[in-house]
Amino acid sequence: xxxxxxxxxxxxxxxxxxxxxxxxxxxxxxxxxxxxxxxxxxxxxxxxxxxxxxxxxxxxxxxxxxxxxxxxxxxxxxxxxxxxxxxxxxxxxxxxxxxxxxxxxxxxxxxxxxxxxxxxxxxxxxxxxxxxxxxxxxxxxxxxxxxxxxxxxxxxxxxxxxxxxxxxxxxxxxxxxxxxxxxxxxxxxxxxxxxxxxxxxxxxxxxxxxxxxxxxxxxxxxxxxxxxxxxxxxxxxxxxxxxxxxxxxxxxxxxxxxxxxxxxxxxxxxxxxxxxxxxxxxxxxxxxxxxxxxxxxxxxxxxxxxxxxxxxxxxxxxxxxxxxxxxxxxxxxxxxxxxxxxxxxxx
Ligand code: ADE
Ligand code: ZN
Numbered sequence: 001x002x003x004x005x006x007x008x009x010x011x012x013x014x015x016x017x018x019x020x021x022x023x024x025x026x027x028x029x030x031x032x033x034x035x036x037x038x039x040x041x042x043x044x045x046x047x048x049x050x051x052x053x054x055x056x057x058x059x060x061x062x063x064x065x066x067x068x069x070x071x072x073x074x075x076x077x078x079x080x081x082x083x084x085x086x087x088x089x090x091x092x093x094x095x096x097x098x099x100x101x102x103x104x105x106x107x108x109x110x111x112x113x114x115x116x117x118x119x120x121x122x123x124x125x126x127x128x129x130x131x132x133x134x135x136x137x138x139x140x141x142x143x144x145x146x147x148x149x150x151x152x153x154x155x156x157x158x159x160x161x162x163x164x165x166x167x168x169x170x171x172x173x174x175x176x177x178x179x180x181x182x183x184x185x186x187x188x189x190x191x192x193x194x195x196x197x198x199x200x201x202x203x204x205x206x207x208x209x210x211x212x213x214x215x216x217x218x219x220x221x222x223x224x225x226x227x228x229x230x231x232x233x234x235x236x237x238x239x240x241x242x243x244x245x246x247x248x249x250x251x252x253x254x255x256x257x258x259x260x261x262x263x264x265x266x267x268x269x270x271x272x273x274x275x276x277x278x279x280x281x282x283x284x285x286x287x288x289x290x291x292x293x294x295x296x297x298x299x300x301x302x303x304x305x306x307x308x309x310x311x312x313x314x315x316x317x318x319x320x321x322x323x324x325x326x327x328x329x330x331x332x333x334x335x336x337x338x339x340x341x342x343x344x345x346x347x
Contacts, residue, residue: 005344022325023101024226025229026284026295029072030290032078040078044080062259076113085126093130093142103142145175147176154191185204185222186221206227212232233274234274244279249320281317283321
């Protein structure tokens with residue numbers, strides 16, 4: 001087992017920024033910056049209920065997940081044409097490449113768009129073309145994960161899957177997001193079983209605001225391979241043992257947890273405790289345009305707020321991000337070798 005070299009604490013911020021990493025929890029609609037929301041509204045002839053970019057940004061004061069989701073879905077309503085989806089994803093991938101993201105697995109919420117009359121083809125083709133161009137032009141690898149909105153019905157999820165089936169080669173898996181409490185994973189047991197038969201990878205948001213029981217059922221009923229968020233897992237010792245022994249990754253999003261009041265401040269975030277419990281945690285941005293930072297800001301701010309986090313933890317988090325990705329094993333190893341080289345260069 002590789003052990004990273006000792007790194008002086010003052011070199012940690014530069015290392016966090018420079019180290020190659022995978023981003024496994026990013027909602028592409030959550031990368032829509034206020035400036036782009038206004039630009040797309042103008043391009044599409046839509047009027048927003050905010051006077052300007054600053055007024056919109058001022059509305060980004062959230063008390064919990066639902067208060068965020070209401071604004072997030074309203075922001076996404078400016079996306080109408082394939083080029084809109086392309087521009088959004090291309091901008092995110094350029095920004096992620098600046099943060100040394102080598103690979104991104106990108107969530108998208110088709111029901112937010114199909115409910116407004118935008119076709120599945122428009123959504124998926126725009127996003128997919130951006131992923132292809134970003135690989136060719138920036139060298140960043142990416143794939144797409146279709147998320148079902150859990151506040152909608154099982155029937156709606158099945159209809160969404162049916163609409164997406166002609167594009168099965170353009171996304172690698174499915175996830176489950178939106179309002180967690182009151183919408184347990186069991187609601188989507190049959191949809192996820194069908195997705196499994198189709199050979200798709202499976203992930204789900206669980207234990208963001210919801211209880212450890214939702215993490216158990218995401219694992220046992222939905223049979224997911226990763227848990228998105230999962231920060232509530234520490235409330236259940238048996239669950240921690242299960243997650244640790246199976247190396248189930250948690251895609252943790254520190255600034256999201258701060259902005260949605262899951263933790264009162266970043267100093268109280270449990271990232272260090274998750275790692276110390278042997279859990280395969282990763283660091284991600286969730287909805288960077290809304291939560292005040294892309295992935296490197298998430299690393300920088302949580303490491304600054306929790307001084308117990310070490311260079312070894314930084315290496316572990318980045319290593320976990322590649323290990324937990326759905327990329328081919330040879331590519332994971334190549335990225336992990338680059339990670340070790342970056343650490344050697346900062347020793
Ligand atoms: N959709 C976008 N961001 C989300 C989050 N943090 N939790 C649940 N659904 C989401
Ligand atoms: Zn999320």
